[in-house]
Amino acid sequence: MSADPSAPASEGRTPTVIRVLVLATFVVILNETIMINAIPRLMADLEVTERTAQWVSTAFMLTMAAVIPTTGWFLQRVSTRQAYSVAMGVFLAGTALSAVAPSFAVLLLGRIIQAGGTAVMMPLLMTTLMTVVPEHDRGRVMGNVTLAISVAPAMGPVISGLVLQVGSWRWLFVLVLPITGIITWLGLRQLENVGEPQAGAIDPVSVALAAIGFGGLVFGLSRFESDNLAGPALIVAAGAALIAVFALRQLRLQRTGTPLLDLRVLLAGTYTKALVLMSVAFMAMLGSMILLPLYLQNLRGLSPLATGLLVMPGGLAMGLLGPTVGRLFDRFGGRMLVIPGSIGIAAALAGFTQISMTMPYWQLIALHILMMVSLAATFTPVFTLGLGALPQQLYSHGSSMLGTLQQVAAAFGTALVVTVMSARSTELVADGTDPIAAHLDGMRLAFLVSAALALIVIVMAALLPSRAAAPEAAEEPDAPELVKG
Incomplete structure (x- = not known):
């Protein structure tokens, strides 16, 4: 490694590692909102109802809620380059699968895989930024990060609206593929590791509790309707109960082992x-x-x-x-x-x-x-x-x-x-x-x-x-x- 990436950034300069991660994060976050305008096309092409078609967005959000609690543990166990490779590799695989999906079920699976990669990128960016940027310069660099993560969701519906004027919903994924591939390649060429990975076993029970608890909570909330409150409320209550059990387990693991999400x-x-x-x-x-x-x-x-x-x-x-x-x-x-x-x-x-x-x-x-x-x-x-x-x-x-x-x-x-x-x-x-x-x-x-x-x-x-x-x-x-x- 030719330079110490954890060294303070030169005055007025954003570290290369942050530039790379911001660019990658922009692309993956863009996909969270890019399917909003495609619902009518999906209903016609894949012969599904509106409620079913909405799952391309709901499943993305559910997966993010289920996966993000594990990223605190994950980012401490792998190097920056490994985390970046996993996140972008998973996102690429999900994008490719979505582009060629022969059925709605396969498209949904592709979106879930996409979300799995996206869930790692935001915590990776924030953690790296706080590590490599000195305190007196963090506001400026965080402001540049805000530019990327704010514009991406706003641009998603606009870009999809333009694409859908001239082509199929599949082009929403086809166009993203080469861009993501180039950014992944550039990142692996320029990215340097920040900090040292730590050893520590993962607690499978915590992973299950986090995934089902947070995923269940978000799922229940997404099902609320004015004429259907009892069922979703029960799911929300069950999700909240599992999150409470998850929190108690993390408190115990903080004393005896390695918590999945450190509540301190x-x-x-x-x-x-x-x-x-x-x-x-x-x-x-x-x-x-x-x-x-x-x-x-x-x-x-x-x-x-x-x-x-x-x-x-x-x-x-x-x-x-x-x-x-x-x-x-x-x-x-x-x-x-x-x-x-x-x-x-x-x-x-x-x-x-x-x-x-x-x-x-x-x-x-x-x-x-x-x-x-x-x-x-x-x-x-x-x-x-x-x-x-x-x-x-x-x-x-x-x-x-x-x-x-x-x-x-x-x-x-x-x-x-x-x-x-x-x-x-x-x-x-x-x-x-x-x-x-x-x-x-x-x-x-x-x-x-x-x-x-x-x-x-x-x-x-x-x-x-x-x-x-x-x-x-x-x-x-x-x-x-x-x-x-």
């Missing part, structure tokens, strides 16, 4: 506050990401491509603002960004409660840009503050828990707004209200619920420090000293 990260007060803030903000954001396309397509009659183009400015603004937010964080700290950002999120969601059949599109675009810019001002500092409060040996576990709770929050936010919207509109229709007016009223109430959630984000933002005090490195890996600030 929660002893760091700043990390825990950041975790709550991120989860609730994700809940509010994903709820609005579901509601806005439903409003634009089902009520205003826009095509999927037009819908994608209308929300694209917000996604681009969020991503392009990321580096600026990062530099401001490095200079002034987190509070001056996170508090206004959290207020902006609540204001944007409150604005969406005023939607109508005649609301000008420029107002919708302005509200969406306000929300996405506010999220950019919030996410970059909160990621950096939260993980910065942990000792280095817990970075991978902190990233893993953050990623897991994002998936759970996304599922919970989606279930919450869809259930509230459906229940309200069904109730109004039963009372004789016009269906379109009822649907619109249901959406307004769902946006109001999201705005109420955003008030929690404001409270948590006020509790965060401006900077995370650097924790002392632990002498023993089983007894880290954590900052409680």
